[in-house]
Amino acid sequence: MNRINRRDFLRLAGGSALAAGTFGFPGLLLANTRKVVVVGGGVGGCTAAKYLRKLDPTLDVTLVEPKTHYTSCFMSNEVLSGDRSIESITFSYADLKDRYGVNVITDSAVGIDPIAKEVRTADGARLAYDACVVSPGVDFKWETIEGYDAQVAETIPHAWFAGPQTVTLRNQLLAMPDGGSVVIVAPPNPYKCPPGPYERASQIAMYCKHHKPKSKILILDPKAKFSKAGLFKQGWAQHYGFETDNSMIEWVGAEQGGKVSAVDPASGTVKAEGGDFHGDVINIIPAQKAGKIAHDADLVENDWCPVDKRTFESTRHPGIYVLGDASSASKMPKSAYAANSQAKVAVAAILARFAGQEPGEPTYVNTCYSIIAEEHGISVAAVYRLSEDGKVIDSIDGSGGLSPMDASAEHRKREVTYAHSWFRNVIDDMMQ
Ligand SMILES: Cc1cc2nc3c(=O)[nH]c(=O)nc-3n(C[C@H](O)[C@H](O)[C@H](O)COP(=O)(O)OP(=O)(O)OC[C@H]3O[C@@H](n4cnc5c(N)ncnc54)[C@H](O)[C@@H]3O)c2cc1C
Structure with a gap:
């Protein structure tokens, strides 16, 4: 985990003055209490709210999130294989409130006024801010697949927001006869969790291998290649007969006609460039864009939110910081x-700005694990820094990379353990 302690933060924020000025004498500063409103209680929003309060307990931090609990998308594919329950990926905001003193409001933000510096909520609250953090995740471009919309998704789930649809998809797999077909429609780039659809296929195959071994999983993909493809295909060959006559998983990419244009829910048919495909269970993951509030708050250009990559401050509206999936943070993945x-x-x-100082020189980190089979994990990792022109968050040569293609069985098994401990660490770091 890239845990950052107070001293590191203050160094980044340039701030012994901040330490002297705020940590010791919170009571003296009440009149000047700075307010930060955080929109979205997912990974980006919770982490920001927690660390703001942890690093400067005099700040008044309010988190606006419509759900009472956070259900993590990461590890939700394991619910599909039956390896874990939905409860095991569902967490309360209690620690953020009680331990870190964040005001958690169960409500949706419906507007942000960058001039008045105010967030409006669906319940009519107006929350003044000195800095606003927006981390609303993604929304779908429903219009890209004819016949698919939010209502159809109740029966043909996307399950790309973990929660009730993850359970629906799991129940559909349980109800599917042995010999049934599962069709997964993968999204075009960019989207949250680049390896996610392929880990999902692996986890469904893991379930089918033990319970419905005559079943098939077809991935229809508008892309010609995908994240960690070599490692996935190697794992699929090892566990699910990939590219043999009896392969449980088939991948149809762009060049083979994998781009899907329509679905007919009544017949359970997906229409792709390469033909029509029937699925007993269909999982459509539509094309994506920044979450709705980012559009409503005028933070978006070409589907995503442009930011100053040194600070994650919006280039459209100063004082608003857009994080996570909604931001344009190339070359970091949406994870x-x-x-x-x-x-x-x-x-x-934000702390540097409040202290009247320049932001420090950032580094960033990412690791994505995928679990292909019970004892077979793979990963991609990188440490990043800002390019000299400030335009690209580039990985540092030699800082990470992919799991080796020739890794031992022991190594693959260890990566599953790492994936699970990574999961516990991220949840802990963001909200516990
Ligand atoms: C199946 C799957 C598997 C994944 N596996 C991994 C993995 O192994 N590793 C990894 O690193 N990443 C993984 N991811 C990706 C990861 O879940 C996301 O990248 C991450 O959650 C992004 O954090 P975020 O803060 O941008 O958005 P989110 O965590 O999605 O949080 C957004 C929050 O904003 C709230 N919100 C939205 N609109 C409003 C509004 N108007 N007002 C208030 N709140 C609002 C939402 O309710 C939500 O709680 C996976 C994703 C999927 C779908």
């Missing part, structure tokens, strides 16, 4: 670890 790391960069920048 939980990236959102967690970006939140810390933004917190350091």
